[in-house]
Amino acid sequence: MYGALLGVAFFVFGAIVGSFLNVLILRRGVFTLGGRSMCLSCSSPLKWYDLVPIGSFILLRGRCRKCAAKISYQYPIVEILSGLTFLMLYLRSLAPLAFAISLVFWHSLLCIAAYDFRHTIIPDEFVFAAIAAGFFSLFVTSTDALVLPSILQILTGFGLAFFFFAFWFLSEGRLMGLGDSKLALAIGWFLAPGTALTALFVSFWAGAFAGVALMAFSRLHRLSGTGNGHTLKSEIPMAPFLVFGAALVYFGSISLFS
Numbered sequence: 001m002y003g004a005l006l007g008v009a010f011f012v013f014g015a016i017v018g019s020f021l022n023v024l025i026l027r028r029g030v031f032t033l034g035g036r037s038m039c040l041s042c043s044s045p046l047k048w049y050d051l052v053p054i055g056s057f058i059l060l061r062g063r064c065r066k067c068a069a070k071i072s073y074q075y076p077i078v079e080i081l082s083g084l085t086f087l088m089l090y091l092r093s094l095a096p097l098a099f100a101i102s103l104v105f106w107h108s109l110l111c112i113a114a115y116d117f118r119h120t121i122i123p124d125e126f127v128f129a130a131i132a133a134g135f136f137s138l139f140v141t142s143t144d145a146l147v148l149p150s151i152l153q154i155l156t157g158f159g160l161a162f163f164f165f166a167f168w169f170l171s172e173g174r175l176m177g178l179g180d181s182k183l184a185l186a187i188g189w190f191l192a193p194g195t196a197l198t199a200l201f202v203s204f205w206a207g208a209f210a211g212v213a214l215m216a217f218s219r220l221h222r223l224s225g226t227g228n229g230h231t232l233k234s235e236i237p238m239a240p241f242l243v244f245g246a247a248l249v250y251f252g253s254i255s256l257f258s
Contacts, residue, residue, distance in 0.1 A: 006090070007087055007090060007091070010083075010086040010087050010090040011083040011084065011086060011087045012053075012083065013083075013086060014082045014083035014084070014085055014086025014087065015053035015054055015079045015080065015082060015083035016053055017082050017086070017107070018053060018078045018079035018080070018081065018082025018083060018110075019051065019053045019075075019079055021078055021082055021107060021110060021111055021114075022074065022075050022078050022079070023037075024111060025074070025078070025111050025114050025115050037051060039064045039066060039067060039069065040069075041064060041067055041069035042064060042066050042067035042069065044064070044065075044066040044067065047065075050065060053076075053079040053083075054076050054079050054080060054083075057071060057075055057076040058076075074114055074118070077114075078110060078114055081110055082107065082110060085103070085106045085107065085110065086103070088251050089102050089103065089106070092142070093142075094142050095142060095143050095144035096144065097140055097144045098137075098140050098141065098142050098143070098144055101133050101136050101137050101140060102133075102137070104129060104130075104132075104133040105130055105133035105134060105137065105186070105190050106247070108126050108127070108129040108130035108133060108186075109130055109183075109186075109187075109243045109246065109247075110243070111126045112126045112127060112130065112183060112239050112243065113239055113240040113243040113244075116179070116237040116238075116239035116240060117237055117239075117240050120177075120237045121177065121179065122177065122179030122180065122182070122183060122239055123179075124179075124182075127179055127182045127183055127186065128182075130183065130186035130187075130190075131182060131185055131186040131189070133186070133190065134157065134185070134186040134187065134188070134189035134190035135189055137189065137190045138153055138154065138189055152193050153189070153192070153193060154189075156188040156189070156191075156193040156196050156197075157184075157185045157186070157187075157188030157189035157196075158185065158188070159188065160184035160185065160187065160188035160196060160200060161181045161182065161184045161185035161188065162181075163184065163200075164176055164180045164181035164183075164184045165178070165181040167180075168180070168181060176238060177238070179239070180238045180239060180242065183239055183242055183243075184200075184242065187199060187242060187246045190246075191246060191249070191250060192255070193257075194255040194256070194257040195249050195250065195254070195255045196246075197256070197257045198245075198249045198254055198255050198256045198257060199242070199245040199246040199248070199249045199250075200242075200245065201245070201256060202244070202245035202248055202249060202254075203238075203241040203242045203244060203245030203246070204241075204245075206241045206244055206245060207236065207238060207241040210236070210241070211236050214236070
């Protein structure tokens with residue numbers, strides 16, 4: 001019973017942190033004290049009961065109390081995912097330092113995925129935080145024991161980063177962004193070598209599936225005359241799929257390459 005209550009507490013606190021992350025995502029990592037939250041449509045100041053993570057979005061049915069403008073689904077999604085991150089890391093029984101490093105890493109990736117999904121760009125503020133967390137994770141085990149990383153662990157990060165850098169360089173930025181290379185470096189360092197390669201494999205397949213599905217859905221819209229739709233030349237952000245692949249293999253303990 002105590003463990004279940006503690007798990008709920010971790011989720012709730014994580015959702016609150018997720019609300020703060022939404023602010024960082026909107027301000028690209030720049031946090032300034034002071035000022036009140038307001039509706040992005042009508043600029044009306046928000047009451048405290050309009051800012052309750054997840055709950056306010058549900059009670060307001062996804063609309064501003066004043067102007068009835070739609071509220072982005074980003075807000076509850078980020079809050080829920082942040083809560084689940086806290087909960088799942090708690091269930092892994094990590095020691096304090098390893099827990100803190102993991103929190104910084106996964107919440108940086110959450111910010112990266114949300115921002116790249118909206119703007120197809122990865123801000124350096126978030127990716128450098130992920131790289132730093134990935135680097136420190138090389139020297140700390142789940143029990144907070146200090147270790148020296150193997151050459152393979154170090155090269156895994158550089159190898160994944162070079163793979164995406166090559167895509168970016170050879171395509172002159174058309175197929176991949178340079179930010180994806182930086183993100184791959186962080187993932188390669190944080191995950192074990194076999195797990196990192198599995199994450200890369202999963203992310204590419206997930207991205208390919210999503211791209212084909214999106215083009216098929218868009219084609220139906222074009223045929224019905226309701227929109228132009230996406231084509232092979234449309235820009236699809238890669239970071240959300242990299243984050244999805246990394247989270248799936250890490251929290252699911254999946255590795256196709258031992």
